[in-house]
Amino acid sequence: MRVDRRLLEWAEESPDNVTAVRFYRWSIPTISLGKNQKLQDAIDPEYCCRHAIPIVLRPTGGRAVFHQTEVTYSLVSNDPGFFPLKNISETYRLIATALQAGFKRLGLSIQLAKGTPDSSSSAEGGGKNPCFASSSRYELLSGGLKIVGSAQRRLRRSFLQHGSIPLRVDYSQMAQALASDESLLHRRVTSVLEATAREVTFEELCEALKGGIEETFSIQLESAAKPSVSLSTIL
Numbered sequence: 001m002r003v004d005r006r007l008l009e010w011a012e013e014s015p016d017n018v019t020a021v022r023f024y025r026w027s028i029p030t031i032s033l034g035k036n037q038k039l040q041d042a043i044d045p046e047y048c049c050r051h052a053i054p055i056v057l058r059p060t061g062g063r064a065v066f067h068q069t070e071v072t073y074s075l076v077s078n079d080p081g082f083f084p085l086k087n088i089s090e091t092y093r094l095i096a097t098a099l100q101a102g103f104k105r106l107g108l109s110i111q112l113a114k115g116t117p118d119s120s121s122s123a124e125g126g127g128k129n130p131c132f133a134s135s136s137r138y139e140l141l142s143g144g145l146k147i148v149g150s151a152q153r154r155l156r157r158s159f160l161q162h163g164s165i166p167l168r169v170d171y172s173q174m175a176q177a178l179a180s181d182e183s184l185l186h187r188r189v190t191s192v193l194e195a196t197a198r199e200v201t202f203e204e205l206c207e208a209l210k211g212g213i214e215e216t217f218s219i220q221l222e223s224a225a226k227p228s229v230s231l232s233t234i235l
Contacts, residue, residue: 026067029066076158098213111140150162
């Protein structure tokens with residue numbers, strides 16, 4: 001989260017048009033809270049304490065996310081050549097389209113949600129309502145189930161979007177940590193494993209998403225070790 005925040009600050013302060021894409025994963029199960037969330041309203045703190053589940057605060061909004069076996073992506077940009085910086089909805093759509101193209105490389109047909117922000121939120125099942133329990137516009141679905149949860153933070157001339165893509169889901173632990181209803185999560189959430197019916201590695205998914213971004217924006221991603229490029233990927 002700190003790296004994502006610093007990348008956003010870099011994009012905001014840079015005199016040049018810059019964009020950076022980053023893929024990363026979590027060494028242990030962790031919860032991230034949206035920047036405006038209150039701990040007691042979002043999760044089960046006692047369960048997290050008993051099971052040594054760290055809790056971090058995201059620089060973006062949205063609701064609580066349980067990170068475990070997944071790919072997390074982040075994208076920061078101040079470049080109007082790639083993104084309509086004043087149009088939040090269109091920015092979401094462009095990034096979702098790039099991720100959709102990446103999933104296609106794995107043989108997955110992924111749909112873009114058509115609702116409005118929080119349009120699928122529900123008190124169904126009682127308890128908390130975590131990020132993956134509902135789908136906002138242009139989030140990605142597989143068979144009607146949410147497979148990517150994303151959130152955004154915008155500054156004056158730049159933005160950060162990042163999201164969680166579960167490779168597999170431990171529904172029981174997710175439900176308990178987020179004080180949610182496990183049956184509700186089963187009806188709303190899916191993973192890459194369930195969608196493809198096979199194990200997909202972190203590296204394989206990152207490579208597919210990288211290809212989808214390159215295809216969508218007609219660019220060639222370069223390593224961050226080459227600082228001269230304006231669009232870079234950190235793997």
